[in-house]
Amino acid sequence: MRVFSFPANRWRLGLLLVAGLLAHAGRAQSPAPTRDLAYYLAQARQNSPLSADVHNQGQAAQLETERLRAFYTKATGTLVANYTAVPVLAHDNGRTVLRYSADNSARYVGYDVALSNGALYQGYAQLTQPLFARPRFEAYAQQAQGLALSLQSLARLSLHDLDKLVGDQYILCRQDLDQLDYVRELLGILDKQRLLVRKLVEASLLKQSDYLLLQIETESQQVLLNTYRTAYHRDLLDLNVLCGLGDTSEVALAPPDLPLRPAGPLPGLSGFTERYRLDSLNLAATQRVFELRYRPVVNAFATGGLNAVTLTDIPRRFGVSAGLSFSLYLFDGHQRQLSRDRTRVLLATTRAYQQNFATVNPVRQQRLRYELRQVEERQRLARQQLANYRQVLDSYKREAIAGQLSIVAYVQVLKNYALAARDLVLLENSRLLLINAYNYWTW
Numbered sequence: 001m002r003v004f005s006f007p008a009n010r011w012r013l014g015l016l017l018v019a020g021l022l023a024h025a026g027r028a029q030s031p032a033p034t035r036d037l038a039y040y041l042a043q044a045r046q047n048s049p050l051s052a053d054v055h056n057q058g059q060a061a062q063l064e065t066e067r068l069r070a071f072y073t074k075a076t077g078t079l080v081a082n083y084t085a086v087p088v089l090a091h092d093n094g095r096t097v098l099r100y101s102a103d104n105s106a107r108y109v110g111y112d113v114a115l116s117n118g119a120l121y122q123g124y125a126q127l128t129q130p131l132f133a134r135p136r137f138e139a140y141a142q143q144a145q146g147l148a149l150s151l152q153s154l155a156r157l158s159l160h161d162l163d164k165l166v167g168d169q170y171i172l173c174r175q176d177l178d179q180l181d182y183v184r185e186l187l188g189i190l191d192k193q194r195l196l197v198r199k200l201v202e203a204s205l206l207k208q209s210d211y212l213l214l215q216i217e218t219e220s221q222q223v224l225l226n227t228y229r230t231a232y233h234r235d236l237l238d239l240n241v242l243c244g245l246g247d248t249s250e251v252a253l254a255p256p257d258l259p260l261r262p263a264g265p266l267p268g269l270s271g272f273t274e275r276y277r278l279d280s281l282n283l284a285a286t287q288r289v290f291e292l293r294y295r296p297v298v299n300a301f302a303t304g305g306l307n308a309v310t311l312t313d314i315p316r317r318f319g320v321s322a323g324l325s326f327s328l329y330l331f332d333g334h335q336r337q338l339s340r341d342r343t344r345v346l347l348a349t350t351r352a353y354q355q356n357f358a359t360v361n362p363v364r365q366q367r368l369r370y371e372l373r374q375v376e377e378r379q380r381l382a383r384q385q386l387a388n389y390r391q392v393l394d395s396y397k398r399e400a401i402a403g404q405l406s407i408v409a410y411v412q413v414l415k416n417y418a419l420a421a422r423d424l425v426l427l428e429n430s431r432l433l434l435i436n437a438y439n440y441w442t443w
Contacts (some may be wrong), residue, residue: 036254047244061148073138084120117309124305143285175429176232182421210407277356389417
């Protein structure tokens with residue numbers, strides 16, 4: 001008896017190869033990760049710059065308020081420097097000389113020294129403190145905060161729109177998957193039937209054309225399978241784009257859980273009407289800011305430094321000064337009343353938009369709920385029809401095998417079953433889209 005022996009390193013190599021093949025098979029058979037609608041909604045909000053916009057607008061409004069507080073209530077310091085030369089042509093002692101100022105010349109051509117002071121040398125620091133300016137600051141701060149709230153409301157509305165877009169796209173991807181499922185079910189039925197028919201053809205109990213007819217129908221369903229698979233890959237990538245994801249891998253999507261959002265106790269109030277309320281507040285704040293121009297403006301100021309009109313006097317012209325400044329509008333062509341009228345007209349327009357939305361939105365919600373009930377009733381009938389088709393297919397399959405029914409009739413019933421399955425998928429897609437639309441308007 002001859003004994004074959006292998007070196008130990010070959011045994012190890014063989015084990016490594018087997019382990020590698022098993023690991024590769026495990027990876028190949030591992031299912032694709034499953035994600036749900038909540039995941040994509042969270043990713044869309046997290047990756048959208050609108051989320052940062054909502055946060056940053058509030059922070060920017062606070063910073064702007066602090067800037068306005070400093071501008072209207074805090075003292076400001078400035079440094080001022082001026083030099084003005086007033087050259088003249090002086091006629092003294094029968095000579096004409098160009099001088100930088102008239103000085104003591106009796107006859108000269110140029111600006112009158114009484115008006116120009118001959119020259120100007122200034123260099124001083126000035127401190128200005130607004131007085132009684134707190135109402136002015138509060139009005140401008142309220143305007144800035146109102147504008148920030150409006151921008152935040154607009155960003156939140158855009159995020160709400162994004163939620164609906166993501167939901168609609170997710171539902172479209174699920175429609176592709178459901179279509180893939182019913183095509184795979186049909187292919188499974190066809191494969192089993194083809195196997196039986198082929199055996200019967202080999203036994204000369206059925207014709208070869210019967211088998212070819214099933215083969216043609218199988219190829220048609222495989223074309224549909226490839227079409228739906230391509231559509232799912234395309235729609236899934238579009239979903240990733242909406243959510244700001246750089247992922248291009250194929251994943252499975254769980255059926256969406258979309259309960260109907262309950263309507264609020266006050267149908268006229270919603271996230272949509274919030275923007276109209278903020279628009280009204282902003283119009284009122286803008287009018288208050290305009291009204292400030294008719295209030296007196298009082299400032300206290302103090303200066304210290306150089307102020308001279310003669311070059312030789314500069315060493316003796318350093319000093320200080322202090323005072324108050326006051327200004328008040330007296331008349332500006334009735335701009336105040338015109339601004340009030342304009343604000344009143346714009347407020348009326350905003351109220352009209354708000355009232356219109358409060359009137360039509362409940363009607364829109366009622367229409368969506370009615371359509372949803374009709375779709376659910378059609379789904380019930382479609383499921384019943386599909387169950388009947390399954391019973392007919394089981395009966396036809398036995399009759400076709402027994403030679404009591406032609407394969408043509410069986411294939412026709414199978415096609416009708418495919419259409420009914422597709423219609424049920426489309427009805428489910430319509431139901432989910434109606435729920436997503438209703439939840440969008442119930443906000």
